[in-house]
Amino acid sequence: MQKSGFWRRVPLLLMLCVLSACASLQSQDAGVSDHPTVVLKLDDYRADEGVHPGWANVFALLNRRGVIATIGVIGEGLERPDPAAVRWLLEQRARGHELWNHGYCHCRSGPDHSDVREFRGAGFPAQIAALRRTQYLAETVLGEPFTVFGAPYNSTDADTAQAIAQIPSLKVWMFKDTNGEIAPTSLAQLRRAPELNIEYPVHIPDASRFIKAYRAAPLDEVIVIQGHPRSWANEPERFAQFSQIVDFLIAQDARFIGPSEAAELGR
Secondary structure: OOOOHHHHHHHHHHHHHHHHHHHHHHHHHOOOOOOOEEEEEEEEEOHHHOOOHHHHHHHHHHHHHOOOOEEEEOHHHHOOOOHHHHHHHHHHHHOOOEEEEOOOOOOEEOOOOOOEEOOEOOOHHHHHHHHHHHHHHHHHHHOOOOOEEOOHHHOOOHHHHHHHOOOOOOOEEEOOOOOOOOOOOOOEEEOOOOOOOOEOOOOOEOHHHHHHHHHHOOOOOOEEEEEOHHHHOOOHHHHHHHHHHHHHHHHOOOEEOOHHHHHHHOO
8 A cells, every 4th residue: 555645754753753862862961051140240230338229229130030130249338338238239149149258448549539449550559458357357247257359340350359369259250351461260250242342331221222232232151230220219211111121031041040159050
C-alpha cells in the first residue's frame, strides 16, 4: 500500500525536531540568552540626612517589583548617621540589595573645585585614607566592610589602583577609569557602557532615550547602569521616567543582580 504524503514526511519532521532540540540544548550549555542581566548602580546615599525621599521612593518601587539594586554609600555620612537611615540601609541589605563604597567625602577641590577629585589627583595618602575610613565606618556602623568600590564622579587614577590594593576587603571595582594611565588591579571589574544610561544628562532619567540606546547597543553579559535617586525626589516626572525604565527592563525579562554576583559571572 502506498504511503500518504504525510507519512512520507515523518522521517524529515522527526529529524528537524531532533536538530531543533539539539540546538536548544547547545544554546543553554553555552549560556546564550536574549534576556539582559542588569546591575542598577545607584549613587550618593548619605546616612546623615535621614532617609532621603528619593531613596525611599525608588526602593519602595523596586521592592514592589521584586527588583534588586545597589546603594552607593558615602562614608562621611556614617560618621554621625541618623539611626533611621542606618536601619533603612540594613533593611535594604537584608532584602538582597548590595551596599558599596562610594568614597568618603564625594568632594572636589582645586581653583574651580573640579581640578582635583577625591580619587583623581588627590594623591595616594589621601586616597588610601578615604578608602580605609569608609571601610572602617561600614564595619562599625553597618556590621561589615564593603566589598565593592565605585568612585565619586567615576574619576580615578593610578594612585587609586595602588590604594585599593592595600584594602583586601574590596573585591570588585565598578567603572574603573584611570584616564589612560597604566593602573593594573586584581579586583574584578564591572565596566561602563557610556552610551547606555538611565539619565540624559546626569540626574535626569529619560526612558525613551534609554530604550533607544538599549536597542542599539550590543548587550554585554552584564549591563551596569547608573542613576542618582536623590535627584529624582522633587521632580515627579524624573521618578516616572525611572519607573518606565524599570518596567521596560522587566518586560525584557531582565535578571537584576548585585555587583558581587555580577563579578562572579565574569570570572
